[in-house]
Amino acid sequence: MNVLITGATSGIGEALALKYATDAHVFACGRSQDKLDELAQHDNITAVRFDITDLADIKQQVESLPEFDIVVLNAGSCEYINDAKHFDSALFERVIKVNLISLGYCLEAMLPKIKSGGQLAIVSSSVTYLPLTRSEAYGASKAGATYLAKCLEIDLPDIDVSVVHPGFVKTPLTDKNDFPMPMAITAEQAAQYMYKGLKKRHKEIHFPKRFTLFLKLLRALPWFIWSKLAKGMVR
Known part of the structure; x- marks a missing residue:
């Protein structure tokens, strides 16, 4: 079985590559040559280096x-x-390009x-369940990723498409978060x-369930109630 995983040089992608390498051949994709070299030392892992924001580079390497058998866009x-009042359009463009256009x-x-x-699995985020403070760029990009996955599920009858909605996961990416991460997992x-x-x-993979199901419950609240709660989170 051949499994390709993008974003495999750290966090969830790295852990997933090592997990799959126990019973499949993994093509671990990323930009960091040092990390790719480390991964390639493991049995059943082939390192593939490309920039996900460069279509020509991706095509050449792939x-x-x-x-x-499985592709995980992570x-x-x-x-x-x-x-928000002084909206950073450059940041917005950067996040949208990495999280959505690159897909x-x-x-x-x-x-x-x-x-x-x-x-095919597309890794989105549980942020898509509810609008949250400061998440205009990240949330919009992940909402787009979820919608994309759902459309592909309809239009790709010969491929099973899954969308992944993680809660908080302890990774180098989330280490910079300056707010509490309830129910965070490794x-x-x-x-x-x-x-x-x-x-x-599974068509939707969401975890940890105690966190994601709570968010889904909150999503069922009338908008004016959630809006009031969300505004209370604004610093």
Whole structure:
């Protein structure tokens, strides 16, 4: 079985690559050559270096690879809009390009190489369940990723498409967060949730359930109630 994972040089992607490498051949993708070299020392892992914001680079590196049974589009970034009134359009563009536009690039290069009956997973975020303070860029990009995955589920009848909605996961990306992360789990725990969910071909994989189900419950509240609660979170 061949599994390709983007964003495999740290966090969830790295943990998932190591998990899959126990029973599959993993193509671990990223930009950091040092981290890729470390991963390539493990059995069943082939390092593939490209920039997810460069379509030509992706196509060049993926072209020579064999067909995939599973593709996990996991790479992404997180930045916050700290002052909405003085909106940072450069930050917004940067996050949208990494978290959403790059998905289109990867899909163009990789979809033709996914076997019939194979799987595609797009990693979104539980931030899509509810609008949150400072999340104009990150939330919008992940909401787009979720919608994209749902559309692909309809339009790709020969491929099983899953969307992943993690809660807080302790990774180098979230280490910079300056706010509490309730019910945060490790990258290894997140990888285990994803591995099990993909094995069962679940359409939505969300975790940890005690956190994501709570958010889904809050989503059922009338908007004026959630709006008032959310505004109370603004610094």
